[in-house]
Amino acid sequence: MIYSRCKFRSVWLVLLCMGLAVFMLSCGDEGDSVDEEPGGVTDIVQPVTTPPPTPEPPVSPPVVVVEEPVVVEPPPPPVIEEPKVSFQEDISPILEARCAIPVCHAAGGAAARLDLSQYDTFKNGGNNGPAFVAGDGEGSLVVKRIDGGGMPPIPPPLTDEEIRLFIDWIDEGAEDN
Numbered sequence: 529m530i531y532s533r534c535k536f537r538s539v540w541l542v543l544l545c546m547g548l549a550v551f552m553l554s555c556g557d558e559g560d561s562v563d564e565e566p567g568g569v570t571d572i573v574q575p576v577t578t579p580p581p582t583p584e585p586p587v588s589p590p591v592v593v594v595e596e597p598v599v600v601e602p603p604p605p606p607v608i609e610e611p612k613v614s615f616q617e618d619i620s621p622i623l624e625a626r627c628a629i630p631v632c633h634a635a636g637g638a639a640a641r642l643d644l645s646q647y648d649t650f651k652n653g654g655n656n657g658p659a660f661v662a663g664d665g666e667g668s669l670v671v672k673r674i675d676g677g678g679m680p681p682i683p684p685p686l687t688d689e690e691i692r693l694f695i696d697w698i699d700e701g702a703e704d705n
Contacts (some may be wrong), residue, residue, distance in 0.1 A: 533587055538597040538599075541597075542594055546594070547584075548592070549589070553589055557623060558673065578688075612700050612703075613693050613696045613697035614697075615647055615697065615703065615704050615705055617618050617703075617705065618693050618697065619694065619697050620647075622686070622690055622694075623644045623645070623650070626680045626686065627644045627679070628643070628644040628645040641654045641655050641658065642655070642656075644659075647704040651702070651704075653669075656669060657669065662701050662702040662704055663699060663702075664699075665695035665696065665702065666699035667700040668694075668698050670698075671691065671694055671695055671698065674686050674690075
């Protein structure tokens with residue numbers, strides 16, 4: 529806010545100085561407006577003994593030098609990286625609670641031979657191919673299945689926030705972090 533006030537005042541100061549300079553130039557003395565020709569009215573009025581006045585050189589207005597204000601740009605705000613989604617802290621707890629249960633996707637579970645109890649077995653995928661492709665959250669099989677694809681089959685479905693965690697984690701590279 530302070531920076532914008534200083535800039536605002538600086539702009540008005542420059543405009544005021546320029547306006548004053550133009551005003552002073554337009555009001556300057558440009559000499560007599562009466563034509564002085566020999567034998568004219570001015571010769572009759574002037575005494576014979578007085579020499580004709582020498583015209584004074586036009587006075588030019590003083591030159592006003594206006595320095596441009598130094599504008600100091602404030603440093604850009606620091607880039608705050610959003611925290612990455614963690615497999616260990618964010619994804620694994622969801623998988624353990626909702627997917628890697630004994631009758632479904634746990635080690636030895638029958639569901640498509642897809643073991644979701646560990647990162648490495650989750651990464652390897654199952655009968656339908658890889659569960660995810662790092663960098664492609666929306667296109668990954670696991671996201672398609674949990675977002676309207678019937679998984680998990682035991683209600684309630686995953687929340688939008690939980691689905692967003694999976695998408696973000698995969699888009700960020702699907703690391704075992």
